[in-house]
Amino acid sequence: MQGPKPxxxxxxxxxxxxxxxxxxxxxxxxxxxxxxxxxxxxLEAVAAECNQLAQAAALSSAGQSGKVxxxxxxxxxxxxxxxxxxxxxxxxxxxxxxxxxxxxDAWGGLDSVHIVxxxxxxxxxxxxxxxxPTPLSTNPADAAGRLNDRARAGFAPAEKAGIESVLDLAxxxxxxxxxxxxxxSRMLLIALPSLARPAHRRSIATNYLGPLLSxxxxxxxxxxxxxxxxxxxxxxxxxxxxxxxxxLYSASKGASHxxxxxxxxxxxxxxxxxxxxxxxxxxxxTSLRTRAVDASTxxxxxxxxxxxxxxxxxxxxxxxxxxxxxxxxxxxxxxEPLRLRQIWLPARPYRWAxxxxxxxxxxxxxxxxxxxxxxxxxxxxxx
Amino acid sequence: xxxxxxxxxxxxxxxxxxxxxxxxAAILLGLxxxxxxxxxxxxxxxxxxxxxxxxxxxxxxxxxxxxxxxxEPGRTGYSRRVRARGRREGAYPRRRxxxxxxxxxxxxxxxxxxxxxxxxxxxxx
Numbered sequence: 001m002q003g004p005k006p007x008x009x010x011x012x013x014x015x016x017x018x019x020x021x022x023x024x025x026x027x028x029x030x031x032x033x034x035x036x037x038x039x040x041x042x043l044e045a046v047a048a049e050c051n052q053l054a055q056a057a058a059l060s061s062a063g064q065s066g067k068v069x070x071x072x073x074x075x076x077x078x079x080x081x082x083x084x085x086x087x088x089x090x091x092x093x094x095x096x097x098x099x100x101x102x103x104x105d106a107w108g109g110l111d112s113v114h115i116v117x118x119x120x121x122x123x124x125x126x127x128x129x130x131x132x133p134t135p136l137s138t139n140p141a142d143a144a145g146r147l148n149d150r151a152r153a154g155f156a157p158a159e160k161a162g163i164e165s166v167l168d169l170a171x172x173x174x175x176x177x178x179x180x181x182x183x184x185s186r187m188l189l190i191a192l193p194s195l196a197r198p199a200h201r202r203s204i205a206t207n208y209l210g211p212l213l214s215x216x217x218x219x220x221x222x223x224x225x226x227x228x229x230x231x232x233x234x235x236x237x238x239x240x241x242x243x244x245x246x247x248l249y250s251a252s253k254g255a256s257h258x259x260x261x262x263x264x265x266x267x268x269x270x271x272x273x274x275x276x277x278x279x280x281x282x283x284x285x286t287s288l289r290t291r292a293v294d295a296s297t298x299x300x301x302x303x304x305x306x307x308x309x310x311x312x313x314x315x316x317x318x319x320x321x322x323x324x325x326x327x328x329x330x331x332x333x334x335x336e337p338l339r340l341r342q343i344w345l346p347a348r349p350y351r352w353a354x355x356x357x358x359x360x361x362x363x364x365x366x367x368x369x370x371x372x373x374x375x376x377x378x379x380x381x382x383x
Numbered sequence: 384x385x386x387x388x389x390x391x392x393x394x395x396x397x398x399x400x401x402x403x404x405x406x407x408a409a410i411l412l413g414l415x416x417x418x419x420x421x422x423x424x425x426x427x428x429x430x431x432x433x434x435x436x437x438x439x440x441x442x443x444x445x446x447x448x449x450x451x452x453x454x455e456p457g458r459t460g461y462s463r464r465v466r467a468r469g470r471r472e473g474a475y476p477r478r479r480x481x482x483x484x485x486x487x488x489x490x491x492x493x494x495x496x497x498x499x500x501x502x503x504x505x506x507x508x
Contacts, residue, residue, distance in 0.1 A: 033502065039447075043447060054502040054505060057502070113440065116440065116493050214440055327426040
């Protein structure tokens with residue numbers, strides 16, 4: 001009786017390290033991009049702007065060089081640059097299959113998938129249970145004062161509904177961890193029904209299930225049809241560092257981080273040739289905080305001081321593209337292992353904070369936690 | 384023997400110098416390894432930017448556009464330093480005009496910035 005056949009690493013034949021001539025070059029030279037989100041009007045506006053920009057850049061390039069390059073010529077003669085925009089929910093299986101079909105029909109494959117999605121939750125864990133958060137005495141020596149504060153603020157055991165709410169959350173995280181070793185359909189069955197609150201379901205679904213569904217939908221397409229496929233997940237430093245008032249967000253992003261790390265290694269062992277890049281960004285000046293699922297109830301959101309390390313979206317986009325372009329030449333086309341690349345934005349202080357946090361001893365961890373305390377104290381006290 | 388006696392002090396000071404220099408050198412080497420050196424864009428050799436097929440997945444329209452609360456009517460909300468940098472890069476309005484005050488100000492999200500950067504890059508390379 002024969003045992004199970006051992007896994008043969010890197011069974012996929014790698015392509016040569018040269019530019020592969022594309023049979024449909026004239027069509028592809030129109031800078032194909034596909035934008036997916038739920039709001040069609042906004043996507044169309046972006047697509048129109050991209051097309052205008054690409055046309056202007058192509059004309060400028062042709063004018064400067066004095067001769068029209070073949071690809072530029074194709075871009076100019078092919079009419080307006082084609083940027084697809086599809087208004088779908090990226091946590092819905094049917095919708096994502098539709099996106100895959102549309103992309104396959106239009107371009108016959110994909111080279112890069114960017115996952116730029118995140119939903120924030122800004123409530124404290126105490127608030128999730130329904131108990132009022134307790135602003136404690138700030139004097140560390142004043143133990144009696146703290147006790148009085150707790151009694152005065154009614155820090156009583158949570159009601160049944162509050163405990164059930166946290167239990168739902170715990171089941172969710174448990175289900176997600178369990179599901180990492182199970183199939184996608186099993187995971188969806190476990191995780192989704194266990195979430196009672198729609199807002200929290202949305203948070204988990206966007207932060208964890210959305211990327212998961214994207215990998216499940218697009219990895220085979222990327223692997224089969226691109227010479228150097230790349231998946232880029234825009235994540236957050238909260239996935240790997242402690243962030244008060246972001247417990248749910250941090251948990252879902254942490255699950256997403258663990259999934260990506262395991263998937264990257266597994267994909268390499270299977271020889272899929274897909275490179276994974278995780279962007280661990282700090283504060284970015286977007287509406288993430290004001291769009292938090294519990295923004296109306298989280299009074300402390302506006303009390304948070306702006307981070308001195310905040311980045312603008314344009315700077316993040318530039319760093320992401322630089323990271324994609326700087327993939328090792330051997331990625332996906334040689335026998336060298338493909339590793340998950342982590343890009344910290346900004347590198348200082350977050351990369352060093354992560355390093356400090358995992359150093360042996362308490363010093364580094366204490367420094368990082370003190371920084372987090374200082375940053376989130378105002379928001380915590382305001383809730 | 385005399386030669387050895389002459390060499391010993393210099394040998395000792397050399398050793399001392401080595402001991403003093405090695406830790407900083409090790410720290411520098413460690414920092415270099417940890418921070419990594421900047422890599423040359425090499426993926427563009429494999430996939431032409433003008434032919435790269437890119438999919439950008441956002442959760443909502445806010446991944447591409449969002450109402451920027453910092454841009455309240457009549458003021459930009461940005462600090463002077465950020466405004467100056469923004470003007471240099473052409474990213475932010477100098478100041479909203481009176482006619483625009485009634486409308487919410489939409490800023491560009493990361494998804495849109497990515498899409499624009501790809502469009503720009505694809506056309507120029």
